[in-house]
Amino acid sequence: MNVNVDTLKYFIDPASMSLPVDTKNIFGKDRELFLEVGFGNGEFLVEMAENHPEYNFFGLELSLISLVKVQKQLYKKGLENVRVALVDARFGVRELFSRESFSGFYMNFPCPWPKKSHARKRLNDREFLTSIAAILKKDGFFQLYTDDDNFAMDFKRSAEATGCFKDIELVKNPQMGVNTRYEQKWKKENRDIFRVYGVKVMTPNIEKITGGEEMPHSWIGGVIDIDNLKKIINERFSENGTTYIYKNIYLDLFNERYLVETIAVDGDFEQKFYIEVKRKSKKDAWIVRLNGHGLPYRTKAVKRAVYGLAEILKKGE
Numbered sequence: 001m002n003v004n005v006d007t008l009k010y011f012i013d014p015a016s017m018s019l020p021v022d023t024k025n026i027f028g029k030d031r032e033l034f035l036e037v038g039f040g041n042g043e044f045l046v047e048m049a050e051n052h053p054e055y056n057f058f059g060l061e062l063s064l065i066s067l068v069k070v071q072k073q074l075y076k077k078g079l080e081n082v083r084v085a086l087v088d089a090r091f092g093v094r095e096l097f098s099r100e101s102f103s104g105f106y107m108n109f110p111c112p113w114p115k116k117s118h119a120r121k122r123l124n125d126r127e128f129l130t131s132i133a134a135i136l137k138k139d140g141f142f143q144l145y146t147d148d149d150n151f152a153m154d155f156k157r158s159a160e161a162t163g164c165f166k167d168i169e170l171v172k173n174p175q176m177g178v179n180t181r182y183e184q185k186w187k188k189e190n191r192d193i194f195r196v197y198g199v200k201v202m203t204p205n206i207e208k209i210t211g212g213e214e215m216p217h218s219w220i221g222g223v224i225d226i227d228n229l230k231k232i233i234n235e236r237f238s239e240n241g242t243t244y245i246y247k248n249i250y251l252d253l254f255n256e257r258y259l260v261e262t263i264a265v266d267g268d269f270e271q272k273f274y275i276e277v278k279r280k281s282k283k284d285a286w287i288v289r290l291n292g293h294g295l296p297y298r299t300k301a302v303k304r305a306v307y308g309l310a311e312i313l314k315k316g317e
C-alpha cells in the first residue's frame with residue numbers, strides 16, 4: 001500500500017501552521033492527550049491508540065520511513081486518535097505545543113548516543129526535561145524505557161535538577177514492558193532494561209525561538225542589486241545566537257524571480273530553505289519572502305535572513 005490521501009490525514013506539518021499546534025482541534029475530538037517521542041516502528045503508539053480510543057496521541061519522529069510505516073498501520077486499523085510529525089524532538093517538545101497540554105510523555109529506547117562528541121543529541125539533559133515539564137499538565141507524567149543505565153541515570157538526574165517533578169523513580173528490569181522492537185531486541189540479548197518515571201508538579205518558563213504567525217517579507221521598489229548578493233554568497237552573518245548564510249542563487253526566468261538557498265541556525269537548530277525574490281510588475285516592486293515549498297519554522301534566524309536579504313538587495317535602489 002502506498003501513502004495516499006487517507007494515510008496523510010495522520011500527518012501534521014507544524015512548519016506550515018501557526019504555532020503552538022492546535023491540539024484541541026487537529027484530532028476532530030478534544031480528548032486527553034499523550035506524546036510519544038521516537039516511536040520507531042510504532043508498536044507502542046499504535047497499541048496505545050487502539051487500546052485507548054478515549055485518548056489522543058501525538059508522535060514525533062526523525063525518520064521518514066518510520067513515519068510512513070506508522071501512517072499505514074493507523075490507516076489499516078482505522079484509528080482516528082493519532083497524529084504524527086516529522087521533527088527533531090528537542091525542537092518539537094520545546095516549540096510546538098502549548099504549556100500544560102499533555103497528560104503523559106513516553107520515550108522508548110531512544111538512541112543513547114554514548115560518544116562524548118554526540119552528547120548534544122542525547123534526549124536526556126536538563127534542557128530537554130524542562131521542555132517536557134512545560135508541556136505536561138500538573139500531575140502528568142513522563143516515562144522512559146532504555147537499555148542504557150547511564151542514559152537512564154542522567155535522565156533521572158536531569159528530571160530532579162529541573163525541580164519540576166516529584167516521585168521520580170528508576171527501576172531496573174520492571175515487570176511491565178512496552179513491547180517495542182527495541183525492547184524485544186535487547187531482551188533477546190539478555191540486556192537489563194530501565195524505566196524512569198516522574199510526576200509533574202511545576203511548570204517552568206521556557207523561552208521559545210518560534211512564535212507569532214508572521215510570514216517575514218519585505219518590499220523593494222524599482223531595481224534590486226543581485227551583484228551585491230553574489231558578493232556575499234557563503235558569508236556567515238551572526239547575531240545574538242543566530243546565524244544565517246546565503247548558499248546559492250537560482251534564477252527562475254519564467255516566473256521573474258530568484259530563489260536564494262539559505263541556511264539559518266538558531267542555537268543548534270539548523271534549517272535549510274529558499275527565500276524568493278519576485279518581481280511584482282503591477283507595483284513596479286520586488287517582494288522578498290519565504291518560498292512556500294518546504295516552509296521553515298519562522299525562527300529569529302529565519303526572519304533575520306529574510307530581512308537581511310532585503311537590505312542587501314536594496315543597495316541597488
Ligand SMILES: C[S@@+](CC[C@H](N)C(=O)[O-])C[C@H]1O[C@@H](n2cnc3c(N)ncnc32)[C@H](O)[C@@H]1O
Nearest residue numbers: 038039040061062063088089108109180181182
Ligand atoms: C532505537 S529507536 C527506538 C524505536 C522505538 N521506540 C522502539 O522502542 O523500538 C530510536 C528512535 O528514535 C528516533 N529518534 C532519534 N532521535 C530523535 C529525535 N531527536 N527526535 C525524534 N525522534 C528521534 C529514531 O529515528 C528512532 O526511530
